[in-house]
Amino acid sequence: MDLKTKAHLISVGKIELPETSRSTGPVSTAGPGAGENNVFFRSGGRRVRLSVVESSPLMLAELDEDEVVIIERGVEVARGSLEKPLFHCPRQAYITVSERCIYDCKFCAVPKLSGGVKSKEKVERMVAKAWDTGELEAISLTSGVERSAEEEVARVAEIIGALRRFDVPIGVSVTPALRSSEILKAAGADEIKYNVECLDPELFRRVCPGVSLEKIKMALLDAVSHFGKNRVFSNVIIGLGESDRALREGIEELAEMGVLPVIRAVYPHPLRRGEIEMIRPSPERLIDLAHYTKKVLEDHGLRGDLAETGCYRCTGCDLVPHMDL
Numbered sequence: 001m002d003l004k005t006k007a008h009l010i011s012v013g014k015i016e017l018p019e020t021s022r023s024t025g026p027v028s029t030a031g032p033g034a035g036e037n038n039v040f041f042r043s044g045g046r047r048v049r050l051s052v053v054e055s056s057p058l059m060l061a062e063l064d065e066d067e068v069v070i071i072e073r074g075v076e077v078a079r080g081s082l083e084k085p086l087f088h089c090p091r092q093a094y095i096t097v098s099e100r101c102i103y104d105c106k107f108c109a110v111p112k113l114s115g116g117v118k119s120k121e122k123v124e125r126m127v128a129k130a131w132d133t134g135e136l137e138a139i140s141l142t143s144g145v146e147r148s149a150e151e152e153v154a155r156v157a158e159i160i161g162a163l164r165r166f167d168v169p170i171g172v173s174v175t176p177a178l179r180s181s182e183i184l185k186a187a188g189a190d191e192i193k194y195n196v197e198c199l200d201p202e203l204f205r206r207v208c209p210g211v212s213l214e215k216i217k218m219a220l221l222d223a224v225s226h227f228g229k230n231r232v233f234s235n236v237i238i239g240l241g242e243s244d245r246a247l248r249e250g251i252e253e254l255a256e257m258g259v260l261p262v263i264r265a266v267y268p269h270p271l272r273r274g275e276i277e278m279i280r281p282s283p284e285r286l287i288d289l290a291h292y293t294k295k296v297l298e299d300h301g302l303r304g305d306l307a308e309t310g311c312y313r314c315t316g317c318d319l320v321p322h323m324d325l
């Protein structure tokens with residue numbers, strides 16, 4: 001799978017499985033495909049995550065136990081193998097603590113899923129199970145906001161304390177709150193992600209009502225002072241109708257602060273159909289933005305291949321600078 005092929009697969013984003021191998025396994029509660037089944041395809045040193053759906057131009061075919069091909073309109077697109085996720089993604093226990101949210105970002109399925117809130121003991125049990133496989137390389141915790149961002153940070157900090165006994169790096173992605181970086185760093189987190197989601201200020205107000213883009217940026221700046229360079233990340237969603245100029249300026253601004261932007265193709269989740277414009281970016285736009293991000297990161301002394309947790313480590317949903325290109 002070369003860079004162009006991965007960009008194409010991300011742009012399509014979904015795949016059909018042969019009836020015999022349709023997964024009946026657990027459904028992911030995190031990331032773009034929350035509430036859905038996913039497959040992780042590996043080939044040529046790259047990984048891609050695709051949502052499993054009933055109808056897609058992409059079809060998966062199994063050749064033997066270890067080898068699969070992705071076919072599009074009768075033509076082979078890529079050949080590789082499937083990877084088993086531990087929790088949500090391969091080699092990580094990527095766990096959503098609170099599967100509910102008081103905010104209503106228009107692209108996100110979590111507020112619609114209104115799921116449960118995991119106890120510290122439950123998260124510990126899940127990580128222990130992943131640890132027992134011998135494959136666990138990192139823990140990533142994410143969380144919606146059940147009641148308040150402050151409460152959520154305290155909950156996640158307590159869980160981190162209990163997870164330190166597993167000797168792997170811990171990354172956290174939460175809504176920032178007062179002193180959240182200081183608290184989470186002191187609890188033992190190694191990396192942190194606060195998502196700006198949309199870098200076009202006009203559009204931001206519409207897609208993330210009740211949230212302040214400026215406050216997230218201030219929290220990111222504070223995060224770099226606690227976690228250091230190459231340890232702070234922020235999701236930037238592409239395909240909401242954002243202007244290219246605002247996007248590029250925003251990517252540059254994040255890198256200047258010492259933050260690595262995760263350039264993420266919007267996932268038009270069925271639970272959000274019709275609420276806002278959501279168009280998967282073309283492969284060309286994804287490649288162009290990935291090259292731009294890589295250059296901007298290098299200009300500011302940042303590297304994508306130093307990440308120890310989360311999406312820069314997983315690479316399933318994005319073209320990751322210094323990993324994929």
Ligand code: SF4
Nearest residue numbers: 031089311314316317
């Ligand atoms: S890149 Fe991030 S959101 Fe996507 S599958 Fe990997 S860990 Fe999940």
